[in-house]
Amino acid sequence: MAWLVLVLSGVLEAVWAVALGRSEGFTRLVPSLTFAGALVLSMAGLAWAMRTLPTGTSYAVWVGIGAALTVAFGMLTGTEPASVVKLLLLAGIVGCVVGLKLVG
Known part of the structure; x- marks a missing residue:
């Protein structure tokens, strides 16, 4: 159960990171509230x-999931350029996160 909660918390990290970027310095209400809620839950x-x-394992998995999803979301929405190298590096992050689960 702890691993499931950790993965969901990593997803929420990506949510709050994206919301923070869209809040424009906390000047937009909905992204700012989304940021705050996702941050607390994460x-x-x-x-x-x-x-x-x-x-250490928990933090690395949490950060890895959040970082990978945040970058992937940026590439999917066109706010961040995509490249083969970036995709390979994201696959490396995901592989490392899975590896931490398997050896844990």
């Missing part, structure tokens, strides 16, 4: 998962 899930999972 941190709460990370903290809960860390009760049973190692801190």
Whole structure:
């Protein structure tokens, strides 16, 4: 169950990162509220998962999921350029996250 919560918290990290970018310095209400809600839920899930999972592994998985999804979302929406090299590097991040789960 802790791994599921950790993965969902990583997804919420990507949500708050995207919302933060779209808040335009907290001048737009909906993205700012989305940021705040996703941030609280993401941190709460990370903290809960860390009760049973190692801190370093939990944090690395959380950051890896959030970073990979944030970049992928940017490429899918056209706000960030896509390239084969970026896709390979994202696959590397995902592979490392899966590896941490498998050796844990």
